[in-house]
Amino acid sequence: MYGVYVHVPWCRYRCPYCAFVVDTRSAPDHEGWRARVLGDWAREREHFAGRPTTLSFGGGTPSRAPPAVLGAVAAAVAATGEVSLEANPDDIDAEHLAAWRDLGVTRLSVGVQSFQPALAPRLGRAHSAREARRALDLAQAAGFSSVSVDLIFGHAAQTEAELVDDIAEVARRGLGHVSLYTLTLEPGSRFAARGEPLADDERWAALHERAVAELEAAGLARYELSNFARPGHRSVHNEHYWRARAWAGLGPAAHGWRPSGVRVANADDVDAWLAGAQAVEERPDPEALLFELVWSTIRHVDGVDRERVRAATGWLPRVPGAAVAAGLVVESPASIRLLPAGFAVSDAVARSIVRTTLTAGV
Numbered sequence: 001m002y003g004v005y006v007h008v009p010w011c012r013y014r015c016p017y018c019a020f021v022v023d024t025r026s027a028p029d030h031e032g033w034r035a036r037v038l039g040d041w042a043r044e045r046e047h048f049a050g051r052p053t054t055l056s057f058g059g060g061t062p063s064r065a066p067p068a069v070l071g072a073v074a075a076a077v078a079a080t081g082e083v084s085l086e087a088n089p090d091d092i093d094a095e096h097l098a099a100w101r102d103l104g105v106t107r108l109s110v111g112v113q114s115f116q117p118a119l120a121p122r123l124g125r126a127h128s129a130r131e132a133r134r135a136l137d138l139a140q141a142a143g144f145s146s147v148s149v150d151l152i153f154g155h156a157a158q159t160e161a162e163l164v165d166d167i168a169e170v171a172r173r174g175l176g177h178v179s180l181y182t183l184t185l186e187p188g189s190r191f192a193a194r195g196e197p198l199a200d201d202e203r204w205a206a207l208h209e210r211a212v213a214e215l216e217a218a219g220l221a222r223y224e225l226s227n228f229a230r231p232g233h234r235s236v237h238n239e240h241y242w243r244a245r246a247w248a249g250l251g252p253a254a255h256g257w258r259p260s261g262v263r264v265a266n267a268d269d270v271d272a273w274l275a276g277a278q279a280v281e282e283r284p285d286p287e288a289l290l291f292e293l294v295w296s297t298i299r300h301v302d303g304v305d306r307e308r309v310r311a312a313t314g315w316l317p318r319v320p321g322a323a324v325a326a327g328l329v330v331e332s333p334a335s336i337r338l339l340p341a342g343f344a345v346s347d348a349v350a351r352s353i354v355r356t357t358l359t360a361g362v
């Protein structure tokens, strides 16, 4: 069972909080991108058995690419299950929705970030709150199996009432899935350069706690650190990452993890990748693999599979007693799982598990 991730780097402009690998040229080389992605797929498919179960177009802004170009990639990859696509509200219209459906998209993820008329422009989004609502009206009527919304929180100017109202909008619409991200000052972003004010730790914790409570009360259960779903609406593709399953990465800056354990990183410079720059292939050493397995799987409600980590690295993951006493994690012979309080400090918990495991030895 494996997935395929395809990075579509094109964006209308760079959002001020974003440091992803994106390309804002006005006339993107879509045909060049298609040819190189198919080349990446020809390279990667040799290392995987059978057809992928999922395909995910992420970015960047996949909704900026011509549907025919995306369709050529979807046809070549021929996933057996979920095909997801990230779309910005300002790219959503009836024509595009129909074209995405025709090329096999089953799941649409809409980058709303906020419905608030005052906050959305502060986040530098190209769409207004009204446009976001209109885009969702169209997307929800278009017949996808699942429509997801990205929300962001943690700007100093954001009130708790605004965040609660964003979640209420999602709940009213009966959306099946929400990704709730923390606004951070990513190195290289304009927000980082100008020191955009963020909520302090105490306020962040209060906003986070309230948001999780509101989402869960609306029937959207947390199944990963930043992801909430109604039954049957989880992101099957993203669960490949959080369960540390293999996936192939196609496109500039895409990463993959082959079943052999080899990590693949495509060139993160769009022009260099278009010109055919070689991907870097690397097999992580056991310590790096231990960190990666713990860090990625602790984020998921199923947690760390202890025997699987031991089989892969030689170490049986161990939990610091202080984390258990503090009510951050719960352990069983089979797994280590975060408790609600632990999700707020998941990175620190992951680091402490790795430290304790390495100190205890095999």
Ligand code: SF4
Binding pocket: 010, 011, 012, 013, 014, 015, 018, 019, 020, 022, 059, 060, 061, 088, 111
């Ligand atoms: S946040 Fe999304 S739309 Fe904005 S620049 Fe980054 S990838 Fe592009």
